[in-house]
Amino acid sequence: MRISTVTMFEQSVSSMNRQQGEFMKVGQQIASGRRVVNPSDDPQAASRAVGVSQSQAVTQQYADARVSARNALAQSESVLNSVSNAITGGKTLLVQAASDTLSDVDRQSVASELRGIYETLIGQANATDGNGRYLFGGYKDDSPPFIRDGDGKVAYIGDQSTRAQRIDASRLMPVADNGAKIFQSVATGAGYIAEAGDNTGNVTFKGPQVTDPADPGFGETYTLVFDEDGGGNPIFEVTAADGSVVTDGAYVPGQPIAFGGLGLTLEGSPAPGDEIRVGQAEAMNTDLFKSFEKALAVLENPAATPAEKAGLRNTLNTVMRELDNGLDNVLTVRASVGARLNELDVVDAVGGNRMMNYEQTMSDLVDLDYAEAISEYSLRQVGLQAAQRAFVDIKGLSLFDYLR
Known part of the structure; x- marks a missing residue:
């Protein structure tokens, strides 16, 4: 069989091109650090790598979301800590203002300090995060949630x-509780609160105290109303929310009145029509701002008459209980925020382990074994050099070299 010179040249060039292509492919793998540079290198591994890459991207998005959630919760926790301090400071001032040794001027001074706490509380309720969104407005976070x-x-x-x-x-x-839950709610099981109406007598109350939680009427709302009997002596009547009379009798100062598993101790002289309402905290005032407003209203006005002094004492007693309930509620929400921050740490750890697994899987699929690649690189280099040398030798073969 006769082989033409053209055929020998074509085969030699083809061999060199093939060897050079393999050599360059290994060089590209070493330069990129990847075994699968193009999908054609390993179609199955390339296909699986796409799925793993997508999972990595989703996991990273969740990690970024946790960073944002942690920032929002950390800011909420910081604000709630300030709110707790404000409520505690307000309660301390009310205890001071309840002292009988204070004059009207002294109480107005206390009211001035209390108003500062009240304004601070409003500012904290309208706090924003680092992006200008209001923390406690729910999904309506583009405007202040609390207004006057x-x-x-x-x-x-x-x-x-x-x-x-x-x-x-x-x-x-x-990631952010709404303001109604924080500033206008009370914790479950907050207990009972008593609140006097616009009374004209000077009766004051202590309590209520829980005496029998198993009482069938425990948990309902009651209204205690004063009147006079035919001889002008004060009497009382306690009615439930449905209007039914629970108990009644002659009023004796200092003697506890029992109803619905509760006990209420009264002092002073009531006027006909005076009333005191008793109910569970969630059925009474649950608004922290209203509690401060009630306290400011009585502290900023002189209490000259016995009725005004009784109203002052009753209001302060009521507000102090409301602040206690409000503080318990804020601390409950703050504990919930802390629990969510701890949960973020746990989810972060799980997400980190998941990302490591994805990275290991991706490495197994597409990353390069450098020891094997360098050995292959050397082999391909020798192959290319051999093909080039063979071409040189074949090119030199000619019958004319032997004709003399």
Whole structure:
């Protein structure tokens, strides 16, 4: 069989090109550090690598979401700590103001300090995060959740929902509680509160105290109303929310009145029509701002008559209980925020382990074994050099070299 010179040249060039292509492929792998540079290098591994890469991207998005959630919760926790301190400071001032040794001027001085705490509390309720969003407005976070109405009272206009953020595929975490839950609610089991009406007598109360939680009427709301018998002596009547009379009798100062598993001790002289309402905390005033407003109203006005002094004492007693309940509620929400911060740490650890698994899987699929690649690189280099040398030798073969 006769082989033409053209055929020998073509085969030699083809061999050199093939060897050079393999040599360059290994060089590209070493330069990139990847075994699978193009999908054609290993179609199955390349296909699996795409899926793993997508999972890595989703996991990283959840990690970024957890950073955002942690920032929001940390800011909420910091604000709630300030709110707790404000409530505690307000309670301390009210205990001071309840002293009989203080004059009207002294109480006005206390009221001035209490108003400063009240304004601080409003500012904390309208706190924003680092992005300018209001923390406690729910999903309506583009405007202050608490505003003053025409009478100067604080009202909540935020959303009733709790803003949540997905921190993992199976977890949607609340990242900011709404203001109504924090500043206008009480914790479960907050107990009973007594509140006097616009009385004209000077009767004051202590309590109520829980005496029998097993009483069938325990948990209901009651109204104690004073009147006079035919001889002008004070009497009382306690009615339930449905209007039924629970108990009645002659009023004796200092003698506890029992009803619905509760005990209420009264002092002073009531006037006909005076009343005291007793109910569970969630059925009474639950608004922290209203509690401060009630206290400021009685402290900023002189208490000259016995009725005004009794109203002052009753209001301060009521507000102090309301502040205790409000503080318990804020601490409950703060504990919930702390629990969510701890949960973020746990989810972060799980997400970190998941990302490490993805990275190991990706490495197994596409990363290069350098020892093997360098050996292959040397082999391909020798192959290319051999092909080049063979071409040189074949090119030199000619019958004319032997014709003399």
